[in-house]
Amino acid sequence: MSKWDHLTKAVGELEEKKVMKILDKFISTNPTDKEVQEVINTCHKGMVMVGDIFEKGDYFVGDLIFSGELLAEAIDILKPALRNCDSIKKGKIVIGTVHGDLHDIGKNIFKSMAVAAGFEVYDIGIDQPVSAFVNKVKEVQPDIVGMSGVLTLALEAMKDTVDGLKEAGLRDDVKVIMGGNPVTKEACKYIGGDAYTTNAAEGVKMCQSWVG
Numbered sequence: 001m002s003k004w005d006h007l008t009k010a011v012g013e014l015e016e017k018k019v020m021k022i023l024d025k026f027i028s029t030n031p032t033d034k035e036v037q038e039v040i041n042t043c044h045k046g047m048v049m050v051g052d053i054f055e056k057g058d059y060f061v062g063d064l065i066f067s068g069e070l071l072a073e074a075i076d077i078l079k080p081a082l083r084n085c086d087s088i089k090k091g092k093i094v095i096g097t098v099h100g101d102l103h104d105i106g107k108n109i110f111k112s113m114a115v116a117a118g119f120e121v122y123d124i125g126i127d128q129p130v131s132a133f134v135n136k137v138k139e140v141q142p143d144i145v146g147m148s149g150v151l152t153l154a155l156e157a158m159k160d161t162v163d164g165l166k167e168a169g170l171r172d173d174v175k176v177i178m179g180g181n182p183v184t185k186e187a188c189k190y191i192g193g194d195a196y197t198t199n200a201a202e203g204v205k206m207c208q209s210w211v212g
């Protein structure tokens with residue numbers, strides 16, 4: 001039992017008004033960064049619940065779209081509170097969702113948290129071909145490339161992206177971090193990344209350790 005179970009349930013059951021009411025009340029308590037992170041993780045759990053209900057056939061694609069909008073709305077409310085994050089070291093990150101994958105909720109959460117931590121983030125968007133990553137890296141010369149994807153197929157696209165960076169002679173100039181539900185230690189090794197995570201806050205810490 002967690003004190004946030006009612007929020008997980010409200011997100012999972014797509015109860016927009018209830019979710020917003022809980023978050024508005026929470027924000028009015030001037031929460032710490034740690035507390036905000038806990039609430040973001042709670043919303044994430046609610047999305048897992050949405051996925052489970054979808055898998056059972058009780059939610060449809062429209063419900064998935066609505067759940068995405070609901071989470072984006074929740075993050076918009078929580079974002080200002082994340083500005084309480086201490087800025088430690090600044091660096092540049094190029095981030096995008098790899099080709100074939102249209103999911104961007106997790107990417108946007110990571111982006112918000114990285115910006116709040118003081119990083120300059122260049123978000124190239126969803127379904128991005130290898131060339132878009134390569135061109136942006138050439139243009140802004142980041143410290144870090146972040147790849148996001150939640151489809152199993154995204155793992156191959158991540159490998160293509162890292163191979164593309166290698167072919168362009170850019171791989172050794174950047175650290176590569178990947179996020180999204182299917183990433184694992186084995187996948188990271190196969191893809192040729194430097195790190196992986198399914199937790200945006202952990203991802204930001206890894207990035208900070210690289211630029212520190």
Ligand code: B12
Nearest residue numbers: 051068102103104105106146148151152179180181200203
């Ligand atoms: C919302 C959603 C959608 C929305 C997406 C809206 C949007 N703007 O993103 C819509 C409706 C568009 C959608 C479409 C589809 N979806 Co969908 N979707 C989901 C759902 C419910 C939630 C995904 C999500 O946002 N999770 C919450 C975020 C916060 O989690 P996350 O991405 O893992 O991110 C966290 C970390 O991983 C990390 N992170 C993420 N990225 C990065 C990057 C970096 C650099 C770092 C450091 C960290 C990091 O930070 C985040 C916070 O901690 C999942 C179900 C589930 N259980 O996950 C299905 C799911 C991912 N979808 C699925 C499918 C099949 C589809 C469709 C093919 C459906 C269809 N028949 O059309 C299409 C795919 C289209 C495409 N080509 O991409 C499957 C994927 C199956 C698979 N194994 O490949 C899932 C698992 C549902 C299911 N159980 O079947 N979907």
